[in-house]
Amino acid sequence: MNHVLAATLLVRALNLIGTFVFALSGAVLGARREMDLFGVLVLAFVTAVSGGIMRDVLIGAIPPEAFSSWHTLAIALIAGLLGFVLYDRLEILRNPVQIFDAAGLGIFAVAGTQKALEYGLNPPMAAILGMVSGIGGGMARDVLTAQVPIVLRTDIYALAALAAALVVIAGHAFGLPPALTDLPGVAxxxxxxxxxxYGGWRLPSAHRKR
Amino acid sequence: MNHVLAATLLVRALNLIGTFVFALSGAVLGARREMDLFGVLVLAFVTAVSGGIMRDVLIGAIPPEAFSSWHTLAIALIAGLLGFVLYDRLEILRNPVQIFDAAGLGIFAVAGTQKALEYGLNPPMAAILGMVSGIGGGMARDVLTAQVPIVLRTDIYALAALAAALVVIAGHAFGLPPALTDLPGVAxxxxxxxxxxYGGWRLPSAHRKR
Amino acid sequence: MNHVLAATLLVRALNLIGTFVFALSGAVLGARREMDLFGVLVLAFVTAVSGGIMRDVLIGAIPPEAFSSWHTLAIALIAGLLGFVLYDRLEILRNPVQIFDAAGLGIFAVAGTQKALEYGLNPPMAAILGMVSGIGGGMARDVLTAQVPIVLRTDIYALAALAAALVVIAGHAFGLPPALTDLPGVAxxxxxxxxxxYGGWRLPSAHRKR
Structure with missing residues (x-):
């Protein structure tokens, strides 16, 4: 009982943190593009919730989490406001959008995989859905700002999300409590x-193999 | 009973008008981009139905309204044909896409909020879903034509949709019949x-505050 | 019984072939854009499944086919790998993306229409949903690579998908077994x-009529 409770709390906490950092990535991008305040808030919200909404629609969890309580909305708006106000200070991080995005990616991949398992999907498909939860938010953010999504133009992105999801799946297969696999997955x-x-790790690409 | 009937008829009429004007905005944009007739019709249809489809998928109203009767399809096609034939005359309106879009925005925000309330969402989330219904069509239209959506690049757009939704929510809270709030919300x-x-109203943007 | 079985097998076989060719079209495009291996696989998968996912979400078939068995995933990954490795040889086809895309378009339009009929949609709407299944994959592929979708910029695209869907609808109306209409529809x-x-067939476009 304690285990289950702790696991549920952990997933909820992770979801809220993931919402915050993804919203921040959207807000910084919007502010950099000189969108107005409300545009920044919309982009922050969309970035924060799109991955989870895709997952919830695909597993039949209707209405999606983002619309069934006000927590997600409130956190996305706070992060959006912070991003709007502080965006030029955040630029001292070499690439704030990508750093916040990386944290959100791992968190949502882990939390999304857990949720898909709860809804009875078989483990490989739960991992794919976890990956979708992770990459969906950045995908929506980038499509709406008319760029090729980070998942397709940067290195080791979807693969990193899948790795996190597979840690969760492995833990599930061995019957470990989620608390033991969630944080390692994110990490x-x-x-x-x-x-x-920053370390230059690459997968082969069609061009480079020539 | 009369009230309920009148309200239902009003929402249905609004939906049909919103479908028409949004389809027109898509058709004019498609014609301007020199798409062929069928491409124009597809873009008109997608613009007209995407907001409602997003809403219906998110509240679990499956199949979405757009696919459960032929009215939406018929009206979108008529508007699409009109837009295709008349698009250069419509250009005398300074910005026909944005004007038709503005009307559709308010109408779908109001009708979407009403429908979300009917489906039992709590009022703040119903307002957000109303906003989504309003902004979804233009978002799909603009993403498909490879531009940053109007909601993110123009001023007071999502906020205008939210304002319309909040009028509906306020009326709901005070128990007013929808007929009394729907038209003021659209207006x-x-x-x-x-x-x-045309009046230069602006929200602060990240750039301008410097 | 034999008829039903044969029809089901035919639709399943068509779906697998459609998955393969659409995934190939996405992989070739991704490789040409110098995406890395995993990015190519993601784009191949998204191209292969997006049309079917749109259809399944809209008719309420949750979780979508693409997530309920591993066949789709496996075939999309094989096609993606092939596309990644062979993409410069495939370029001798004058336009490999569009040729694979054309085959997938017809196949998914037919299979999608059959599935929508099974789920009880009325025939005209089933045809529209079949068209959506057909055009959805290429739409997602093109939006994610930041281009205007092929359905809006090329000639006789959505119309070709709709024609295939209407062949299926006509067969359904006359009570013919699907096996008799599916292949002619694709063809x-x-x-x-x-x-x-290649034959220069065109629909009128807004520009050319002047």
Missing amino acids: LCLFLRLMAL | LCLFLRLMAL | LCLFLRLMAL
Whole structure:
């Protein structure tokens, strides 16, 4: 009972943190593009909730989490406001959009995989849906700002989300409590993204193989 | 009983008008981009139904209204044909896409909020879903034509839709019949958009605050 | 019984072939844009499943086919790998993306219409949903690579999908077994697309009528 409770609390806490950092990534991008305050808030909200909404629509969890309580909305708006006000200070991080995005990616991949497992999807498909939860928010943010989504143009992105999801699936297969796999999953994703961003880690690409 | 009937008829009439004007905005944009006739019709249809489809998928009204009767399809096709044939005459309106869009925005925000309330969402979330119904069609139209959606690049857009939705929510809270709030909601949205387009009304933006 | 079984097998086989060719079209496009291996696989998967997912979400078939068995995923990944490795050889086809796309378009339009009929939609709406299944994958692929979708910029595209869907609807109305209409439907779509690509067939466009 304690385990289950702790696991549920952990997933909820992760979801709220993921919402916050993804919203921040959207807000910074919107502010950089000189959108007005409400446009920034809309982009922050869309970035924060799109991955979870895709997952919830695909597993039949209707209405999606983002619309069934006000927590997500409130956190996205707070993060959006912060991003709007502080965006030029955040630019001292070499690439604030990508750093916040990397944290959200791992968190949502883990939380999305857990939720898909709860809804009875088989583990490989739950991992794919976890990956979708992770990459969906950044995808929506980038499509709406008319760029090729980060998932398709940057290195080791969807793969990092999938790695996090597979940690969760492995833990599930061995019957471990989620609390033991969730944070390592997030950490693995974040590590892979940071190595891709700053350590030059690459997958082969069609061009480079020539 | 009469009240309920009148309200239902009003929402249905609004939906049909919103479908028409949004389809027209898509058709004019498609014709301007030199799409062929069928491409124009597809873009008109997508613009007209995307907001409602997003709302219906999110509240679990499956199949969405747009696919459960032929009215929406028929009206979108008529508007699409008109837009295709008349698009260069419509250009005498300074900005026909944005004017038709503004009318559709308010209408769908109001009708979407009413429908979300009917489906039992709590009022703040119903307002957000109303806003989504309003902004979804233009978002789909603009993403498909590879531009940043109007909701993110123009002033007082999502805010105007939200204002219309909040009028409906307020009326609901005070137990007023929808007929008393729907038209004022649409009018408020249209007024705010026209002031943004022609009156220079602005929200602060990240750039301008410096 | 034999008829029903044969029809079901035919639709399933068509779906797998459609998945393969659409995934190939996405993989070739991704490789040409110098995406890395995993990015190519993601784009191949998204192209292969988006049309079917749109259809399944809209008719309430949750979780969508693409997530309820591993066949779709496996085939999309194989096609994606092939596209990644062979993409420069495939370029000897004058336009490999559009040729694979044309085959997938007809196949998914037919299979999508059949599925929508099974789920009880009325025939005209089933045809529209079949068209959506057909055009959805290419739409997602093109939006994610920041181009105007092929359905809006090329000739006789959505119309070819609709023609295939209408063949299925006509067969359904006359009580013919699906096996008799599915392949002719696919062939009609492919013929129309090839005539548009290589035979110069055109619909009127807003510009040309002047």
